[in-house]
Amino acid sequence: MSGTSQYASDGTTLVEVIRRFESDGYTAQMAAVEGCTIRCFACHTDSPAEDVALDGVRRTEGASDPADMVAVVALRCPACGARGTVALKYGPLATPEEAEVLALVDTRGSGPQARPPA
Numbered sequence: 617m618s619g620t621s622q623y624a625s626d627g628t629t630l631v632e633v634i635r636r637f638e639s640d641g642y643t644a645q646m647a648a649v650e651g652c653t654i655r656c657f658a659c660h661t662d663s664p665a666e667d668v669a670l671d672g673v674r675r676t677e678g679a680s681d682p683a684d685m686v687a688v689v690a691l692r693c694p695a696c697g698a699r700g701t702v703a704l705k706y707g708p709l710a711t712p713e714e715a716e717v718l719a720l721v722d723t724r725g726s727g728p729q730a731r732p733p734a
Contacts, residue, residue: 630703633674633688637701642671642690644700648717654691658698665720667694673721675706685709689721 644658646668654668655661669692676686685707692699704714704721 628674628676630676630686630688633676634701634703636674637672637688637690640690642699642701644693644698646691646693646700646702648702648704648711648713650713652713652716652720654693654702654717656693656695656698656700658700659693659696661693661695663694665717668692669694670721671699687718687721689718 644656646657647655648665649655649662652665653662654665656663670689671692672690674688676688677684685705687704687706689702689704690699691702702717704718705711706714706718710718
């Protein structure tokens with residue numbers, strides 16, 4: 617595994633990316649919420665995004681629609697330790713919450729914590 621995010625330019629679907637993370641143990645679901653916060657649905661805790669451990673990022677573009685841009689981020693909840701994923705739109709269709717969290721992920725993505733699945 618490398619220390620940067622990967623782009624699925626090979627037609628890999630969003631579902632395939634999520635399944636890959638799930639096979640690596642990232643089975644919880646998470647969401648970006650207001651205030652650059654991540655909500656863990658395993659324990660229903662909202663945590664500042666900078667407190668959530670970043671384990672991997674995989675960006676996709678829709679095979680049929682290149683404007684369908686989504687990043688799947690593998691995270692660990694600081695409250696309960698659950699490992700899960702959040703799918704974040706990027707580009708013009710991103711919500712403000714998604715854009716905030718993804719901007720933070722991008723600044724951390726080249727560090728030692730970011731390891732996309734092989």
